[in-house]
Amino acid sequence: MGSGEEAVEVIHAWSAPRSLSTSLMYSFAQRDDTEVLDEPLYATFLKSTGAARPCREQVLSSMEADEEKVVKDVIFGPGRKKYRFCKHISKQRLPGLPSNLMKKGKHFILIRNPLDILPSFDKVVLPSFFELGLAELVSVYSDLCKLGSPPPVIDAADLEQDPEATLRGLCEDLDIPFQSSMLSWEAGPKAYDGVWAPWWYKSVHESTCFAKVRKYPMPFPFGLYDLLEEVLPLYNVLKHRVKRSSNLLKSPLPPPDLPVPENEKLLAWVGDEILPRDSAKVSVFDSVVQGGDSVWEGLRVYDGKVFKLEEHLDRMFDSAKALAFSNVPTRDEIKEAIFRTLIMNGMFNNAHIRLSLTRGKKVTSGMSPAFNLYGCTLIVLPEWKPPVYDNAHGITLVTATTRRNSPNNLDSKIHHNNLLNNILAKVEGNNASADDAIMLDKDGYVSETNATNIFLVKKGRVLTPHADYCLPGITRATVMDVVVEEKFVLEERRISLSEFHTADEVWTTGTMGEITPVVKIDGRQIGDGQVGSVTKRIQRVYKNLTHDFGVPIPTYERS
Numbered sequence: 001m002g003s004g005e006e007a008v009e010v011i012h013a014w015s016a017p018r019s020l021s022t023s024l025m026y027s028f029a030q031r032d033d034t035e036v037l038d039e040p041l042y043a044t045f046l047k048s049t050g051a052a053r054p055c056r057e058q059v060l061s062s063m064e065a066d067e068e069k070v071v072k073d074v075i076f077g078p079g080r081k082k083y084r085f086c087k088h089i090s091k092q093r094l095p096g097l098p099s100n101l102m103k104k105g106k107h108f109i110l111i112r113n114p115l116d117i118l119p120s121f122d123k124v125v126l127p128s129f130f131e132l133g134l135a136e137l138v139s140v141y142s143d144l145c146k147l148g149s150p151p152p153v154i155d156a157a158d159l160e161q162d163p164e165a166t167l168r169g170l171c172e173d174l175d176i177p178f179q180s181s182m183l184s185w186e187a188g189p190k191a192y193d194g195v196w197a198p199w200w201y202k203s204v205h206e207s208t209c210f211a212k213v214r215k216y217p218m219p220f221p222f223g224l225y226d227l228l229e230e231v232l233p234l235y236n237v238l239k240h241r242v243k244r245s246s247n248l249l250k251s252p253l254p255p256p257d258l259p260v261p262e263n264e265k266l267l268a269w270v271g272d273e274i275l276p277r278d279s280a281k282v283s284v285f286d287s288v289v290q291g292g293d294s295v296w297e298g299l300r301v302y303d304g305k306v307f308k309l310e311e312h313l314d315r316m317f318d319s320a321k322a323l324a325f326s327n328v329p330t331r332d333e334i335k336e337a338i339f340r341t342l343i344m345n346g347m348f349n350n351a352h353i354r355l356s357l358t359r360g361k362k363v364t365s366g367m368s369p370a371f372n373l374y375g376c377t378l379i380v381l382p383e384w385k386p387p388v389y390d391n392a393h394g395i396t397l398v399t400a401t402t403r404r405n406s407p408n409n410l411d412s413k414i415h416h417n418n419l420l421n422n423i424l425a426k427v428e429g430n431n432a433s434a435d436d437a438i439m440l441d442k443d444g445y446v447s448e449t450n451a452t453n454i455f456l457v458k459k460g461r462v463l464t465p466h467a468d469y470c471l472p473g474i475t476r477a478t479v480m481d482v483v484v485e486e487k488f489v490l491e492e493r494r495i496s497l498s499e500f501h502t503a504d505e506v507w508t509t510g511t512m513g514e515i516t517p518v519v520k521i522d523g524r525q526i527g528d529g530q531v532g533s534v535t536k537r538i539q540r541v542y543k544n545l546t547h548d549f550g551v552p553i554p555t556y557e558r559s
């Protein structure tokens, strides 16, 4: 080391082409403690691949092309400043480079959405999977993770939206002080530009900062649509690793806490595949998106068995038939999807399944089932879910002004996903700080709550409303049988609200919440305000049924 040169600490910036990497190099070049190197691996890349470039000869004659030398002498060689910023294009990281390239220095990754990269690709080099190098960029990330230091990842969109916040965050992650000089540079060619600058740096030479050039995007070149589909998942892998995004891009809401944190990592069935929670999505063309055009069931899993599975499937097939769905999967196919999903999740107890069958994806947006040419979409969403109500102490209800759908307009016997009728009532319940809301029928008689069926006890007799307006619940049917078997008198008839206000006991039924005592309705205490003896008896028998019966999940072995 001579002439004042010292060992430098190298900052490796890895990116795909057209990702603002040259602007970022200009930004780092403004620091008083940093020198920059423009694509030191370019000549080794051209030599090894034989890739054609208009500047090929100039690069090979002016840059070091020997792998050992370029890493040892150029990238890690001595310098005059504390840091050396190396701009690396990921595809230039070919096999055969010395391993200390990845082991030494501070690394970070700069990504850009291929939707923005592809329209700005030059005519000089045609974009391809290889030329984009996004697969290699993911490999850079995973190699650095394997070496024990996951690199910071920044997104070019954040640099454009809020350069200062993004650069400050990056500097913090790299453990170097931020310098405000990084925010602008002079226009025109730079001494440290690669010799290829005349071909590629025309627009970056016009820039003086990261300011967004365009308010609106360029039209996407549809000839590159297939390539976009290939590389977008790779960008998304890295996008999930972006630690900080600028305030402008950040969601206004903080990440929410899940009611059951174990559900953060679960697998769901969508269509014909099992996917992780965040990837489990339906098409924007799906009927459930287009019109809530779907049917559903909620099922519970107890001790390695799915309770009342056949009854839920019967109701699902009836609902699908009533809505005139076609290309409905078979009972066996649906059962297989349920079992496979539960087994993969290891969910054999204390779990709930939200099973949906949509009319399927449409060939174009619109209402008509004639557009449904792909068949139905099956969704099996399992979650760890303890019963959702306080079944030991009871809940409070209020009566909603929203009336339950009548068979005149939308028959509640169809268990469809068009749940706005119930959701509006639930909003009323929430506004009144109640656990749920009672819904009346068009004549003012009680039908059910927004989510459950409802029963009352008066002088030893058990009453529940006719299933004219309410969903004919499977738990309701089970409980009606239990009531008779336990030798109570059961009446199924129209019941007015005042009969509920003055009942001795009230409970609700549903798969999700099981048997739930109600201790207050519209401010009136029910009975003595405690869980009644009949309710407790029905709860006990129901618990035994869920323990003893159900369709076994294959492969489950009780430990």
Ligand SMILES: Cc1ncc(COP(=O)(O)O)c(C=O)c1O
Pocket (backbone or CB within 6 Å): 298, 422, 448, 449, 450, 451, 452, 453, 471, 472, 473, 474, 475, 476, 509, 510, 511, 512
């Ligand atoms: C409106 C409504 N009522 C009642 C129920 C309870 O039905 P089940 O006992 O079949 O779960 C549900 C459950 O989906 C519901 O959505």
